[in-house]
Amino acid sequence: MIAVLQDPVRRRLYEYVAAQGREVGRNEAAEAAGxxxxxxxxxxxxxTEAGLLESGSRRLTGRSGPGAGRPAKxxxxxxxxxxxxxPARDYRTAAELLAEVAEQxxxxxxxxxxxxxxxxxxxxxxxxxxxxxxxxxxLAARGYEPHLEGGLGGSGGPGGxxxxxxxxxxxxxxxxxxxxxxxxxxxxxxxxxxRMRNCPFHAVAERFPPxxxxxxxxxxxxxxxxxxxxxxxxxxxxxxxxxxxxASKSNAD
Amino acid sequence: MTPPxxxxxLAQLNVARLRHPLDDPRIAPFVELLDPVNAAADGSPGxxxxxxxxxxxxxxxxxxxxxxxxxxxxxWENQEALWDFAYRSGHLEAMRRRREWFERHVEAHLVLxxxxxxxxPTVAEAMDRLADLRAHGPSPRAFTFASxxxxxxxxxxxxxxxPNAG
Numbered sequence: 001m002i003a004v005l006q007d008p009v010r011r012r013l014y015e016y017v018a019a020q021g022r023e024v025g026r027n028e029a030a031e032a033a034g035x036x037x038x039x040x041x042x043x044x045x046x047x048t049e050a051g052l053l054e055s056g057s058r059r060l061t062g063r064s065g066p067g068a069g070r071p072a073k074x075x076x077x078x079x080x081x082x083x084x085x086x087p088a089r090d091y092r093t094a095a096e097l098l099a100e101v102a103e104q105x106x107x108x109x110x111x112x113x114x115x116x117x118x119x120x121x122x123x124x125x126x127x128x129x130x131x132x133x134x135x136x137x138x139l140a141a142r143g144y145e146p147h148l149e150g151g152l153g154g155s156g157g158p159g160g161x162x163x164x165x166x167x168x169x170x171x172x173x174x175x176x177x178x179x180x181x182x183x184x185x186x187x188x189x190x191x192x193x194x195r196m197r198n199c200p201f202h203a204v205a206e207r208f209p210p211x212x213x214x215x216x217x218x219x220x221x222x223x224x225x226x227x228x229x230x231x232x233x234x235x236x237x238x239x240x241x242x243x244x245x246x247a248s249k250s251n252a253d
Numbered sequence: 254m255t256p257p258x259x260x261x262x263l264a265q266l267n268v269a270r271l272r273h274p275l276d277d278p279r280i281a282p283f284v285e286l287l288d289p290v291n292a293a294a295d296g297s298p299g300x301x302x303x304x305x306x307x308x309x310x311x312x313x314x315x316x317x318x319x320x321x322x323x324x325x326x327x328x329w330e331n332q333e334a335l336w337d338f339a340y341r342s343g344h345l346e347a348m349r350r351r352r353e354w355f356e357r358h359v360e361a362h363l364v365l366x367x368x369x370x371x372x373x374p375t376v377a378e379a380m381d382r383l384a385d386l387r388a389h390g391p392s393p394r395a396f397t398f399a400s401x402x403x404x405x406x407x408x409x410x411x412x413x414x415x416p417n418a419g
Contacts, residue, residue, distance in 0.1 A: 106357035108349075207399065209340035210348035217349070236345040238337045 002084060004050040009035055010043040014052060014077075017044075019145065021197045023058055023074035044075050054078045081203065092203055099208045108211055112218035119222020128225020132194055135230050135245045138223060144196035144241055196241035205242075213242040220245070261404040261414065262301055262370045263329045266379035267363040270356040271321045275313060283354045286347045287311055293343050294327065299334020302373060303327035317376045326379050328368065332401055335365075361386045364395050367407040367414050 005011045012033040017024045030040035047053040057071035083092075102111055129135050132148070139146040199205050205212040213234065220232040220243050229248055236242035273279045291311055294300055304312045304326035313323050329335040338344055364383045368374055382395040391400035393413035407413040 106352055108352045209345060210351060213340075213345055214349040234346045234349060236341045236343070238341040242341070242345055 004046065004052065007043065009033055009039065010047060013040060013043050014047055017047075017053060017075050018077040019147075019197075021145075021147065023056065023076050025058075025072050025074050027072075029075065041073075044073075048075065051078055051080065052082070095201075095204050096207060099204050099211060103208050103211050108214055111211065111215050115215045115218035116222040119219040119224075121222075123223050123225070128228025129223075129230050131229050132192060132245065132247065135224055136194055139194065139196060139220075139245070142223075143198055143200045145198040146194045146196050146245075148192055149195050150190060150192050191246060193235075194245040195237075196243065199241045209242075216241070217243050260370050261367045261407070262372075263332055263335055263365055264368045264374045264379065264382075265325075265327055265329065265335055265363065265365050266374075266383055267325045268318045268322050268383065269325075269351070269354075269362065270319070270358070271323060272354055272356055274321075275323075280354055282350070283347065286343075287313065290342075290344050290347055294338055297334065297338040297342065299330040300338065301328040301330060304376065315376070317380060324376070324379075326374060326376060328374065332365070332398070336398060361397065363397055365397060365401065366395050367393075367402075367404055369414060 005014060013029050016029055016032040026037055026041045026044060029044060030037040033040060044053065044055070048055045053075045054077070055073055055075050058074045059069065059071050102108075123129075129138060136146045136148070199216070201212050201216055205216065213236065217232060217234050224230055224232055224245065227248075230245050231248045232243050232245050234242055235244040271280065275284060288310060291303070294303060304315070304324070306312055306314050312326065315324060316322060318324055327335075329338075340348070361383065364379070364386045366382045385392070386395035386397070389395075391397055391402075393402040393407040393410040396402050402413075
């Protein structure tokens with residue numbers, strides 16, 4: 001499976017599809033990876049065979065009936081979790097057992113304090129995170145797969161051009177909304193927030209949601225700071241990380 | 254015969270022992286969350302029904318399980334709908350802070366069971382299911398998220414969905 005991702009084109013395609021969080025057609029993926037459609041199709045199918053992507057067919061144009069054309073093949077990241085550890089390690093069982101005991105003993109406060117300290121240690125420098133753009137970089141580096149929502153007149157991700165990195169495209173979007181973002185902060189709909197497609201603690205979070213999601217929030221509070229220009233808060237939705245990052249209200253003036 | 258899935262709904266009861274009275278300032282953040290979170294429940298996909306006291310917006314004044322124990326009794330179309338509301342909505346924030354407001358439970362505090370669609374569970378029935386879970390562990394009659402049973406599994410046990418069984 002690691003070998004499947006060794007090919008740089010294949011890896012770009014995988015990363016692009018994974019970052020979109022929706023079905024991606026062959027044309028779009030080829031464009032994003034900067035390769036021909038047939039080459040992209042070949043690699044996308046290899047990735048599907050390896051179980052890293054899932055494929056289906058969909059009429060991408062939204063038309064139906066005669067004239068709508070043949071359904072196109074679309075790809076999404078496979079939901080199944082893969083991990084590679086050499087030599088074999090089993091941190092997941094350890095995490096589940098520790099979480100089970102922490103849950104039973106009601107150790108939420110202690111766990112959150114430890115998570116906040118860890119976040120602060122990971123941040124290293126004393127300064128809190130400087131803005132949403134920087135937050136997206138920090139979150140991407142930790143595997144959260146951040147994407148920007150709101151503040152652009154629509155929540156759907158633009159299917160437009162872009163490199164393989166979601167951070168690049170979305171960071172540009174932050175710049176586009178610019179300092180005017182603060183004026184929009186009063187309107188609920190227009191407020192740009194960073195949401196995250198991936199929960200790095202998914203397996204344990206599913207089993208002990210309040211405990212582990214609380215831990216995750218505390219970790220991010222430590223990582224981004226609680227008195228700086230951005231703040232993390234809980235805003236759970238199905239299928240995503242439970243935390244969002246937004247501009248601090250106190251920072252608007 | 255396995256009944257079609259839409260013929261059954263999932264009932265849930267959870268109990269929570271307050272650390273302070275509901276009008277105590279230390280519980281105020283929880284009380285503030287009641288209306289918005291209940292409204293979110295009412296508007297959630299798959300929500301069917303929840304217990305409210307006559308003339309009130311919620312069931313917090315009903316204390317069938319003890320003077321300082323509040324109860325939450327509701328019905329959902331399926332387990333996924335309830336899970337998404339409980340842990341993937343604004344309700345999660347209330348869950349995250351539960352230790353500030355509620356005592357830690359030694360015994361099971363949440364029970365799930367299947368009911369025929371259209372049946373409105375009574376508090377007595379719900380307490381009976383919780384007692385069943387506490388006494389006998391998870392079964393098709395009374396289970397939890399971590400030890401759940403499908404409608405089909407429950408249908409194999411005629412007593413599992415009978416409102417007055419046990």
